[in-house]
Amino acid sequence: MDRIRIVGGHALEGSIAISGAKNAALPLMIASLLTPDTLTLENIPRVADVGMLLQILSHHGVDYSVDGRRPGEEPHASRTLHLSARNIVDTSAPYDLVAKMRASFWVIAPLVARMGEARVSLPGGCAIGTRPVDLLIMVLEKLGANVEIESGYVRATAKNGLIGGEIHFPKVTVGGTHTALMAAALAKGHTLITNAACEPEVADVADCLVKMGARIKGIGQPTLEIEGVGSLHGASHSVVPDRIEAGTYAMAVAMAGGDVVLERAVPDHLESALDAISQAGATITVTNQGIRVRRNGAGISPVDISTAPYPGFPTDLQAQFMALMTKAKGKSRITETIFENRFMHVQELARFGAQIKLDGDIAHVKGVAELQGAPVMATDLRASVSLVIAALAARGETMVNRVYHLDRGFERLEQKLSGCGAVVERISGAS
């Protein structure tokens, strides 16, 4: 198992190229199941989740090729993907594939929409919460599918095709909105979706569906209207830059100090997080290349945040912001409203000497003057990178174990940070 070694205390200077968003790339790849033509996706990040999803899509019969792969690199080291679901050979997604990555459950929508049937294992319980799929099942039922749960599998059938309908989400759900858009794109007639997720990744997938021939109104808004079409065709689409990766590096600069340009980062996608980072004392400027983040001299100010669906503060940046607050000059409150168990980084941050008390969905952070490097363990994707942020400002050496969590969603993290002067190295295969 790889580990990452960091020696703290070095300011970050330079630029970091922001990759394509994992959370857009995955549903975009799944959208390839909607058409027998080729879907070309540019700016696909080189992260482990992409490789995992390629295995799942291959199982369904999707052929793919990758441009920009260097000889000898694994298939997940991708840039431009060409996906072709000409022949879907299997509409069933087995437990051993789906349990490894929650987003793989989303194949259910295009499979039932195009093939009239799908049988997909319930996704594995994830460390950050129970993460039910009741609202995704509700979507399929509202569009006329018959859904049964049998032996840990969700079986959805619509032998005569899906039929447009009205879907109101009682709670904002990203996966539920992806499911509704993909299913409604091929359903007969009109679908109205209310209280839809407005995350930029949802809009990115909707934009690609439109390029494929879907008829969608209201993209980026909580109310979406879809007029179903008989079939979708091939298209070419570039994945939106990863706002979570950009926000993470912005917080790393705010923590370690320095001056870094986040190339290709989209400021409009990060307003609430950038606002919190500036309140914490960093200077944010929008440049032609992306976002410039600086913090020199002055300490970190405490800021209270509460996670919320977009455009609120993203839950996927909560752990990173907590790491920043561990060195603030005072007390801050961090409230997690999306996932009930997304505080596993708290006990690992304590190993650096951070002072954090948990009270239900609120973490009370009392900033300390100095953090100390320590051996720590990554527990989930964003928790892992919060440990990296703490380590960058800690005195001495930190060893982050179980970095496979981090590799799910961060492309070449150690190269990007060391390119800006951080002392970060991967120790491959260490136990």
Ligand SMILES: CC(=O)N[C@H]1[C@@H](OP(=O)(O)OP(=O)(O)OC[C@H]2O[C@@H](n3ccc(=O)[nH]c3=O)[C@H](O)[C@@H]2O)O[C@H](CO)[C@@H](O)[C@@H]1O
């Ligand atoms: C691959 C991907 O894009 N993952 C993102 C996606 O996850 P994901 O799409 O799984 O998250 P959702 O937006 O669906 O979850 C939001 C809330 O709704 C609840 N819920 C969801 C579905 C359902 O059927 N029933 C239900 O109760 C969840 O438990 C959670 O409390 O959005 C989350 C919220 O921004 C992000 O943290 C994840 O990084």
Ligand SMILES: C=C(OP(=O)(O)O)C(=O)O
């Ligand atoms: C929680 C995340 O991903 P997933 O929904 O795939 O678990 C994430 O990207 O932070």
